[in-house]
Amino acid sequence: MKRIADSTVRRLSVYLRYLEELEARSIATTSSDELAAHSGTTSAQVRKDLSFFGSFGKRGLGYSVPELTDRIRQILGLGREWRVVIVGAGKIGSALSNYRGFAQRGFTVVGVYDNDPRKIGKRWDAQTVRDIVELEDDARRDRPDIAVLAIPADDVQGEVDRIVRAGIRAILNFAPAQVNAPPGVTIKNVNMAMELEGLSYALSHRE
Amino acid sequence: MKRIADSTVRRLSVYLRYLEELEARSIATTSSDELAAHSGTTSAQVRKDLSFFGSFGKRGLGYSVPELTDRIRQILGLGREWRVVIVGAGKIGSALSNYRGFAQRGFTVVGVYDNDPRKIGKRWDAQTVRDIVELEDDARRDRPDIAVLAIPADDVQGEVDRIVRAGIRAILNFAPAQVNAPPGVTIKNVNMAMELEGLSYALSHRE
DNA sequence: CAGTGTGAAGCACTTCACAGCC
DNA sequence: GGCTGTGAAGTGCTTCACACTG
Numbered sequence: 001m002k003r004i005a006d007s008t009v010r011r012l013s014v015y016l017r018y019l020e021e022l023e024a025r026s027i028a029t030t031s032s033d034e035l036a037a038h039s040g041t042t043s044a045q046v047r048k049d050l051s052f053f054g055s056f057g058k059r060g061l062g063y064s065v066p067e068l069t070d071r072i073r074q075i076l077g078l079g080r081e082w083r084v085v086i087v088g089a090g091k092i093g094s095a096l097s098n099y100r101g102f103a104q105r106g107f108t109v110v111g112v113y114d115n116d117p118r119k120i121g122k123r124w125d126a127q128t129v130r131d132i133v134e135l136e137d138d139a140r141r142d143r144p145d146i147a148v149l150a151i152p153a154d155d156v157q158g159e160v161d162r163i164v165r166a167g168i169r170a171i172l173n174f175a176p177a178q179v180n181a182p183p184g185v186t187i188k189n190v191n192m193a194m195e196l197e198g199l200s201y202a203l204s205h206r207e
Numbered sequence: 208m209k210r211i212a213d214s215t216v217r218r219l220s221v222y223l224r225y226l227e228e229l230e231a232r233s234i235a236t237t238s239s240d241e242l243a244a245h246s247g248t249t250s251a252q253v254r255k256d257l258s259f260f261g262s263f264g265k266r267g268l269g270y271s272v273p274e275l276t277d278r279i280r281q282i283l284g285l286g287r288e289w290r291v292v293i294v295g296a297g298k299i300g301s302a303l304s305n306y307r308g309f310a311q312r313g314f315t316v317v318g319v320y321d322n323d324p325r326k327i328g329k330r331w332d333a334q335t336v337r338d339i340v341e342l343e344d345d346a347r348r349d350r351p352d353i354a355v356l357a358i359p360a361d362d363v364q365g366e367v368d369r370i371v372r373a374g375i376r377a378i379l380n381f382a383p384a385q386v387n388a389p390p391g392v393t394i395k396n397v398n399m400a401m402e403l404e405g406l407s408y409a410l411s412h413r414e
Numbered sequence: 415c416a417g418t419g420t421g422a423a424g425c426a427c428t429t430c431a432c433a434g435c436c
Numbered sequence: 437g438g439c440t441g442t443g444a445a446g447t448g449c450t451t452c453a454c455a456c457t458g
Contacts, residue, residue: 005449009408013401014385031417040385043417044451051419059418059457076404077411091305095298100359101383101400106407146406152307169413170406172399176308178221178247186409188402192379193308194220195395197283199353199377200313201216202393204284206376212427238439250439251429258441266435266440 008049012072014039015046019069031062082107085144085168087159088151089114089122089129092174096148097125110142111135115151132162139166150174160187215256219279221246222253226276238269289314292351292375294366295358296321296329296336299381303355304332317349318342339369346373357381367394 018038022030032043032050039046050056050068053075057063073079086093089112096102097109112124113132120131130138147163149156149171156177163171170186173179176193225245229237239250239257246253257263257275260282264270280286293300296319303309304316319334321327326336337345354370356363356378363384370378377393380386383400 004412006405007449009405010401012408013398013404016404017383017400018385033417038385040387042451044453045449047417047419048450055419057418060416061458062417075408077407078404082403082407082410091298091302095302096399098298099383099399102403105400105404107403145410146403170410172402172406176224176306178225178245180247184413186406188405190397190399190402191220192303192306192397193224193312194217195379195397196289196309196314196353197220197223197285197312198213198216198395199379199393200284200289201219201282203289203352203377205211206391214427240439249429251431252427254439254441255428262441264440267438268436269439 002052004052008052009076011039011041011045011049012076015049016069016072016076019065019072022065023069028065029062030065030068032057035063078105080106082146083110083142083144084108084146084148085111085113085135085139085142086148086150087113087132087135087163088149088174089116089119089124090150092150093148094125096150107146110144111138132159135162136166139168144168146170146172148172148174153177209259211259215259216283218246218248218252218256219283222256223276223279223283226272226279229272230276235272236269237272237275239264242270285312287313289353290317290349290351291315291353291355292318292320292342292346292349293355293357294320294339294342294370295356295381296323296326296331297357299357300355301332303357314353317351318345339366342369343373346375351375353377353379355379355381360384 015035018035032046035046036043056068056071084107086097086109093112109127112127112129113135114120114129115132119129122129147168149159151159153175156175156179160171160179160181164181164185169184171181173187173189176191179187181187222242225242239253242253243250263275263278291314293304293316300319316334319331319336320339320342321336322339327338329336354375356366358366360382363382363386367378367386367388371388371392376391378388380394380396383398386394388394
């Protein structure tokens with residue numbers, strides 16, 4: 001399949017959230033106009049995004065909510081369980097795994113790791129914190145798909161390397177550090193410092 | 208000044224982090240090549256980004272680390288204190304305000320708010336949680352610049368409206384919901400669900 | 415006739431390539 | 437000689453506009 005822009009995938013995620021809301025309210029159909037209004041984009045953009053994956057609508061009528069919901073879930077790969085390990089037994093990982101949409105969309109925490117002896121062995125949500133050095137061994141058994149990396153900025157690269165050695169090919173990185181991964185490993189960076197500095201910039205450059 | 212792309216501002220933030228590291232190691236000069244290597248971009252991109260704001264380098268020599276650090280801080284508006292309120296006394300806000308770079312870059316928490324009676328009045332980091340209905344009154348006294356919105360997805364728009372009424376013109380939104388703000392108010396969305404779904408998509412579309 | 419699907423046009427960001435300066 | 441600064445070219449995402457169809 002043709003390469004899909006990152007921005008397109010992100011918008012699909014937003015469309016999905018609105019479609020789920022419509023589904024909960026038992027609304028049967030919607031239109032590109034309506035989807036656009038609730039997603040902060042334009043109707044042309046919605047139609048273009050969907051067109052990369054097929055023609056899901058009916059001309060003159062719009063889209064069937066249940067059908068489009070299913071198709072987008074399928075496209076995003078949400079039809080299965082994703083096994084997630086949290087590296088860094090801190091507040092960010094905890095906030096993420098407690099988020100109700102997390103389990104709802106098929107993400108399951110199969111392990112929590114830290115390198116701090118004071119944390120190892122302690123209870124953490126429904127898990128017991130394990131020693132980070134055990135990640136590679138455990139991974140052979142647990143077969144995690146995704147690692148959430150939420151540690152302080154020191155030695156982020158070292159932990160990325162460990163995660164990659166453990167055979168995990170997708171990383172959600174909350175550490176404010178630039179990291180390299182081999183081809184075939186996808187990294188998404190969530191950098192709060194960067195976002196705050198973006199706000200600082202915006203506030204500073206107003207008329 | 209010419210409008211600057213969001214992506215440029217985000218990269219400046221990354222350059223700054225590397226420059227601070229160089230400064231800590233007392234390294235006096237650097238080059239666009241080196242900055243690029245540590246920021247996941249190209250040297251041409253670095254030079255182009257900087258060129259929007261002036262010419263900070265010396266041909267044949269590169270950039271003075273302290274000078275460029277200062278200039279980027281200035282550009283990003285980090286030369287002053289930014290007063291931040293946290294709306295939603297949960298783990299995300301706590302993780303953010305405990306992040307050492309937060310205070311270091313001039314962001315100060317001046318208030319924490321929640322609507323849960325069980326949380327109001329309780330200690331939360333160095334703050335006492337206040338009732339969200341008091342935000343507007345308090346803002347007249349505290350003059351916050353930025354609101355960090357970290358509440359569950361319900362009624363995000365209502366809280367955005369309240370924040371805007373309180374005169375705050377920059378919002379960092381962690382709630383997975385599309386929100387509208389009047390012109391003049393900048394919103395940055397950090398959507399973890401979207402990032403995870405991006406990873407799900409990437410994992411599902413491999414050869 | 416309302417609303418989709420889609421080539422074509424428009425626009426914005428990135429990369430190139432080289433003149434200019436230290 | 438090395439590295440910056442920058443017009444020009446390239447690339448890719450977004451918007452337009454309209455043919456098409458239920």
